[in-house]
Structures are given as structure tokens and as C-alpha cells.
Amino acid sequence: MADANNVPASAGGKRIDEATGTSTVGHEWDGIEELDTPMPRWWLWTFYLTIVFAIGYMVVYPAVPLLDRATAGLWGWTSRGELARETKAANDGRAGLLRQIAATPIEQLPGKPELMQAAVAGGRAAFRVNCVQCHGAGAAGVAGLYPNLADDDWLWGGNLVEIERTITHGIRQPGDDQTRTSLMPSFGRDGMLTAAQIDDVVSHVRTLSGKEQPSAASARGAQTFADNCAACHGPAGQGGRPFGAPNLADQIWLYGGSRETIAASIHSAHAGVMPAWGQRLDPVTIKMLAAYVHSLGGGEEFDAAGPR
Numbered sequence: 001m002a003d004a005n006n007v008p009a010s011a012g013g014k015r016i017d018e019a020t021g022t023s024t025v026g027h028e029w030d031g032i033e034e035l036d037t038p039m040p041r042w043w044l045w046t047f048y049l050t051i052v053f054a055i056g057y058m059v060v061y062p063a064v065p066l067l068d069r070a071t072a073g074l075w076g077w078t079s080r081g082e083l084a085r086e087t088k089a090a091n092d093g094r095a096g097l098l099r100q101i102a103a104t105p106i107e108q109l110p111g112k113p114e115l116m117q118a119a120v121a122g123g124r125a126a127f128r129v130n131c132v133q134c135h136g137a138g139a140a141g142v143a144g145l146y147p148n149l150a151d152d153d154w155l156w157g158g159n160l161v162e163i164e165r166t167i168t169h170g171i172r173q174p175g176d177d178q179t180r181t182s183l184m185p186s187f188g189r190d191g192m193l194t195a196a197q198i199d200d201v202v203s204h205v206r207t208l209s210g211k212e213q214p215s216a217a218s219a220r221g222a223q224t225f226a227d228n229c230a231a232c233h234g235p236a237g238q239g240g241r242p243f244g245a246p247n248l249a250d251q252i253w254l255y256g257g258s259r260e261t262i263a264a265s266i267h268s269a270h271a272g273v274m275p276a277w278g279q280r281l282d283p284v285t286i287k288m289l290a291a292y293v294h295s296l297g298g299g300e301e302f303d304a305a306g307p308r
Contacts, residue, residue: 098122102284106160107302109291116291123292126285130277139296144255146272152298153252155244156180159302164290168283170276171244179276182244187228188267197224202262208237208249211257 014026017035024033058064062078064071097118101109109116127139134146141148152158156166166180173179187193193201197220204221206212226235232245239247246254255265277286293299 098284101287106164106287106290109160109287119288119291120295122285123288123290123295126281126289127292130281131289134274139293141254144261147254148252149293150296150298151252152300153247153250154298154300155182155239155241155246157241158294158298158300160290160294160299161302163293163299164287166274167286167289167293168276168278170278171272171274173273173276173279176276176279180244182232183271184232184245184265184269185228186267186269193224193228193266197221198263198266201225201229201266202259205237205248205262206257206259209251209257 014024014036015033016023017033020035022035022037025036027034058071059073060075060077061073062070063073097115101115101119101122104112104115109119127135128137131139135141135149136146139149147153147155154162156162165178169176169178169180171180185192188195188198200217200221201224202221203212203215203218204225207214207218212218225233225237229237232240232243233248234240234245237248239245251257253261255261255270277289281289
């Protein structure tokens with residue numbers, strides 16, 4: 001920039017810069033002036049076109065906010081209307097597939113890979129909406145509260161039919177006469193066993209799963225177990241699905257496998273509750289949920305004679 005003191009200003013305080021031939025804006029700071037360089041024509045035309053485009057957009061699309069709505073626009077287009085159209089198209093596209101899933105007995109889905117894949121995908125979406133709050137995003141459950149659905153331990157059966165039934169009727173769901181129901185006595189709270197007897201049973205139960213070595217306490221506990229627990233859990237503690245009795249001889253523990261947690265379970269029995277989703281979800285969604293849970297890794301094969 002040139003020094004303004006050496007060059008006379010034109011009218012209005014502006015002058016022509018000698019080096020560039022460009023007019024100045026008419027003000028200076030400490031002898032430094034600013035050139036009034038015109039914008040490139042391409043930039044100006046682009047700017048004007050954006051103005052024209054904005055005006056046109058406001059005319060044809062909803063754009064100007066009013067008190068309780070926006071201007072409708074000449075074309076009558078709305079994002080909600082577009083969403084409704086896309087949703088309808090998606091639903092129409094999957095309606096046929098859903099009808100096929102609905103018409104196929106759940107135990108026959110594995111024999112139809114495309115339907116099974118679609119059912120698992122639909123069940124995954126339904127699981128994220130309805131089930132992750134308790135079982136977690138990966139269906140691993142929460143120790144002491146909600147079971148892990150990805151392992152191979154099942155209280156009521158892990159084939160597609162049994163999983164579907166459990167989801168439909170729930171666990172201890174009031175008002176559903178087909179709900180899964182089991183009741184373990186609170187042996188300590190109700191005075192059925194003494195603290196010493198409970199301690200012996202804990203020793204025996206922990207030997208079943210290899211957590212402790214046999215001892216005099218576990219031998220005493222074995223007799224107490226046979227008298228009070230084997231009717232549901234089985235003589236070897238491997239569980240009883242008709243009663244929802246867990247397998248005590250493996251390494252999977254919902255409420256914990258330490259001496260303290262096992263003793264607490266014997267003293268005051270747990271009675272978890274799961275909603276009967278048949279009262280909330282349609283049969284196809286439940287069928288897809290069962291297919292998804294079965295696919296997590298612990299699902300069992302269906303056999304008319306029972307799980308295998």
C-alpha cells in the first residue's frame with residue numbers, strides 16, 4: 001500500500017493507488033490504506049444466483065416459519081410426507097417376507113435359509129428396541145439379575161419352539177395362565193434348614209461344579225440335597241427344565257457361584273420376572289425374536305421328542 005501523505009486524495013477522501021490503479025476505500029490507518037478491489041464477476045454472478053435459488057426454494061418448498069406451521073410451498077412437498085412414502089414402500093417390500101415367516105412353523109425356519117436369515121435380522125432389530133434394557137446389547141445379561149442369552153444354559157429349553165414360548169408367555173407373568181412358573185423354597189428364611197445345613201449344602205453344590213473338593217461337609221450336604229433339592233435339580237444337580245431348575249453342575253451361575261451367593265440363594269430364593277411379550281408384540285415379531293436369540297450361539301436343535 002502507498003503512503004497517503006504523498007498522494008492527494010480524490011473527492012470523498014478516496015484516491016487512485018499508483019501501483020495498482022485501483023481506487024482506495026477512503027480511509028487510512030497509520031498511513032496505510034485499503035484498496036477497493038472489485039469482486040470477480042464470476043463470484044458476483046454466483047452470489048446473485050444463490051439469491052435467486054433461495055427465493056425459488058422458498059416459493060416451491062415449505063420454508064417460512066409461521067406461528068403454528070410453515071408455508072406449504074407450491075409443490076406441496078414435506079419431509080414427513082417423504083418419510084411416510086418411503087416407510088410405506090419399505091413395509092410393502094417386506095410384507096410378503098413377513099407373511100412367509102408368519103406361515104412357517106418356527107421349527108421349520110432353519111430349513112429355509114433365506115427366511116431364517118430374514119427372521120434373525122428382524123429379531124435383532126426388535127431385540128434392540130425391547131430387550132437390551134435388561135439383557136444388554138450383546139445379550140450377555142447382567143450377573144445377579146438377567147440371564148445371558150448367548151451361552152448354552154437354558155432353564156426352560158433352548159430350541160426355537162421353547163424360546164418362542166418363553167418370550168410369548170414370559171416368566172411369572174400375572175394374568176398369563178401359560179407363563180413359565182417355578183418356585184424354589186426359601187429354605188433358610190422359612191426355617192426349613194438350619195444355617196449349618198445350608199452351609200453343608202453349599203459345600204455339596206460347589207463339589208458338583210468342581211469348585212470345591214469333597215469333604216465331610218459336602219458329604220453331609222449331599223444327603224440334605226437329596227432330601228430337599230434333588231426332586232427339582234436332579235440327583236446329580238443337572239437341573240430340571242419342567243420346573244425351571246438350573247443346572248448346578250456346570251460353571252454358569254446367574255446369581256453367582258461363590259459360597260456367599262449360593263448360601264444367599266438357598267436361604268432366600270430368587271423369583272425373577274420377565275414380561276409376557278405376547279401381550280405386547282405381534283406373533284411374527286416374537287417369532288423373529290426367538291430366531292435371533294437362538295442364533296446367538298447357545299441355541300439347541302428342535303426335536304419333537306425334546307431338545308438334544
